[in-house]
Amino acid sequence: MDHFLGIFVVANCYRNGIGVVRSLQNANYWYQKERDKQLVATRELPYNVDNGLKNMLLENKYRLSWIPYNEFKNIEKIGEGGFATVYYAVWDNKYLDADIPAALKIIHRSKKYSEKDYSEQFIKELKAYCDIGYDNPSFLECYGVTMDDVSKEYIIVMRHALEGCLRKNLSSVAMMGWQNKLTLLLCIISDLKTIHSKKYYSSRFT
Structure with a gap:
């Protein structure tokens, strides 16, 4: 279990630039490793x-x-x-x-x-x-x-x-430094870009 959570933490650090240079490529690599780790065979x-x-x-x-x-x-x-x-x-x-x-x-x-x-x-x-x-x-x-x-x-x-949605995180966002706010914004933009590239659109942003 600790190994599973460790992989997820590493992925989040790369995605959000926590203690490392932010890299979506590295983040995706570790998220994929986490996905492989948690894979459960489909049962009957x-x-x-x-x-x-x-x-x-x-x-x-x-x-x-x-x-x-x-x-x-x-x-x-x-x-x-x-x-x-x-x-x-x-x-x-x-x-x-x-x-x-x-x-x-x-x-x-x-x-x-x-x-x-x-x-x-x-x-x-x-x-x-x-x-x-x-x-x-x-x-x-x-x-x-x-x-x-x-x-x-x-x-x-x-x-x-964590916290479910952006609206529930607004109090935490307000206390962030500008660099962290910018990192969060880039993450949101990245996810929206992925959604739109698949021709899907979100009717509720928060």
């Missing part, structure tokens, strides 16, 4: 998983795992939007024997959509995150997919961002 999938999603998991292009819902604990709501709710959770990763902070994005069903439409909507959302992270490992990493045991709604499992 539940019988009711959509075939399109099943194929996406099994082809392994994005190195996603099917994660049993009962491996998450200390779940608490941290945000919601029009069609999704985001929770913070601790992932009891059996493979690494480690507790990993994670964000769970539940994509809600809509009565006006069929089961097929719902699955296609989820896969589209999942693929958007994965396409961005595939080219830019410093972007929020997707660990895999799970399903709510009660609602049977699909969930995207991602690396948890």
